[in-house]
Amino acid sequence: MAGEEFCLGTEGFTLFGVLAASYIVITQAWRAIRGLRCHLLSRWWRTDVTQYGQWAVVTGATDGIGKAYALELAKRGMDVVLISRTMEKLERVAAEIEKESGCKIKCIQADFTNGSHIYRKVQEELKGLDIGVLVNNVGMKISEISSKFLDAPNLEKMLDSTINCNILSAVQMTRIVLPQMVQRKKGLVINISSETGNRPYPMALIYSASKVFVDFFSRGLHTEYKSQGITVQCVMPLFVSTDMTNKMKTNIFVKSADAFAREALNTVGYTERTSGCLSHSLQSYALNLVSDDLFHFVLLGKTLEKHFKNLSSRYKNN
């Protein structure tokens, strides 16, 4: 009798193992199929972005990922509003995009590190445009010197600037643009977050926490407005070669801004939360297999190594 009970227990255990293994295999296979559909199929079957409206608005549009999105949207038939800090850069990039795509361009100068008062002027300048796509791209560069929270240089100013630029800009721009999208029952909001929003990044904490906000805001907003024809997509890149990353050399891990924006725009209509391109999705998947403790141990090790290198080169130069 006791032996029979033991046998049943073993069978139950085996059945549980088989069910658990099947669950893992099926969910991972489903994930792989969705990934392939999103990153490969989308190259041939793209969502037509002009269906959302005539104009696209891009923040932080004179360089890097923002400029690449603006150019790609223009190539796909949209007129584009570029918003950035520097007028000369705005005019130069506007001329470049106009020449390459033949679309209409409007420039708005605004510094997003300033507070809420800048949005009155932005709202005024956007009045009357049929805006179908909003790309909330602008984001503050991670400080050159990564540091613990209290050790950041100009901490008080850095907090204001980063929160204004990385968080307030996304919510205020959405407040301005969303009502007309809702009225027309169509619209696309793309929010640029970061892989650093997937877990806390010690030594770049405010940046990574600001990117979590963008991720949560996007996911919640999509749920609230999808029934009214609005798509909100959160894009969470890893390394893209831009000023922010000191123009790193591109390779299979690091994308150029143009290639990134092209691939990321292709994923519209396929997913509402993405790393943006196949290479970054695979890297993000691999990073998610690593425990947070191990990840933080390696990250802190790398940061300390960088500090010691800086210190020793300063010592040598003296």
Ligand SMILES: NC(=O)c1ccc[n+]([C@@H]2O[C@H](COP(=O)([O-])OP(=O)(O)OC[C@H]3O[C@@H](n4cnc5c(N)ncnc54)[C@H](OP(=O)(O)O)[C@@H]3O)[C@@H](O)[C@H]2O)c1
């Ligand atoms: N590059 C990456 O590897 C990477 C990875 C993950 C996420 N991201 C995110 O992607 C976004 C774009 O990054 P990026 O690498 O393309 O940056 P970038 O090359 O440094 O370009 C930043 C753009 O934003 C504008 N800008 C910067 N500060 C501004 C301000 N205070 N007010 C108005 N405009 C401002 C800049 O124009 P001006 O110079 O004229 O101000 C420029 O057009 C950011 O949100 C970033 O967090 C980037």
